[in-house]
Amino acid sequence: MLIREFTEADWAQVWPIVSEVVRAEETFPYDPAMTAEQAYGMWVERPPGRTVVAVEGDRVLGTAKMGTNRPGPGSHVATASFMVAAEARGRGVGTALCRDALDWARGRGYAGMQFNAVVETNHAAVELYRRHGFEIVGTVPGAFAHPARGRVGLHVMYCDF
Template sequence: MQIRPAAEADIPQILAIVAPTLAAGQTYAIATDLDDAGVLAYWLGPTHEVFVAEENGVILGTYYLMANQQGGGAHVANCGYMTASTAQGKGVARAMCRHSLTRAAERGFRAMQFNHVVSINTRAVALWQSLGFDIVGTLPKAFNHPVHGYVDSYVMFKTL
C-alpha cells in the first residue's frame, strides 16, 4: 500500500468512499444530505491537504490534514480519515494515521487533536489510543447518532 497526495484523477474513488460515510451519519458531525459537490467541497476544502492510500490502482482510504485552529492554535493539527468499506479491518486507517503524524510533524505541527470522536465508534477510539492519543475531554451527548440517539463524543490529543 502506498500513501500519496490525492490527485484530480482520484476524485471519483474518493467520492465513493466519503459520500456514503457522510450519508450514514454515524461518525462525522456534518450534514448527511450533501450532494456530490458538497461532499467534495468538504473533503477537498482549501485548508485540507488530502492524501489517499492506494494499492494496485485502487484507493483503500483517504485522509485530510489541516490546522485545528488558526492564530494561537495553528500549531495543532487535525485530520479526518475514511477507509473504503471493502478495506476496513486491514490496517488502512492505522497506516494513514501514522502517515499523518509524520506529515504533521514535517509541516511543523506540535500536536494533533481530534475534536469529535464518537464514543460508540469503539474501533476508532481503540485505534487512536493505540497510536498514543489520549481522551482529554468528553462532550456529553454531543453527537446524535442515527441508531443510538444522543451519545458522547471525545476530544483526543497527542503531542508530536
C-alpha cells in the same frame, strides 16, 4: 498499499467512500444530504493542508485530510480526518493513514494533533488513536445523534508531540 497525495482524478473513487461514511451517520457529524460538490469543498484541503489516498494498484481504499486545527494562536496544533471504504476496513488502511498524518504533522513542526469530534461509539477509531498516542481530553455528552444508539458523546482527543 501506498499512501499518496490526492489528485483530481481520485475524486471519482473518494466521493463514494465519503458518501457511504457520511450517509451511515455513525462516525462523522457531516450533513448526510451533502452533494459531491459540497463534500469536495469540505474534504479536499488546500495548501498548506493536505489530502491523501490509500491505494492498492488503481483502487482507492481510503482517504485522509490534514491541516491546521485552528488559525492564529491555535495554529501550532494539527488536525486530521480519515475515511476507509467498507470493504477495506480491518486491513490496516486506517492505521496507515493515521501514521501518515502524524508523520506529516511532526515533519511540519506542529506541537501536537487534535481531533475535535470522535464519536464515542466508534470504538475502532478511538482504539486506533489511543495506540498512536492520543488521549481523550474531554467528551461532550450527547453531542452526536447516532442512528441506532441515540445521543452519544463526542470525544476531543489529543496527541502531544
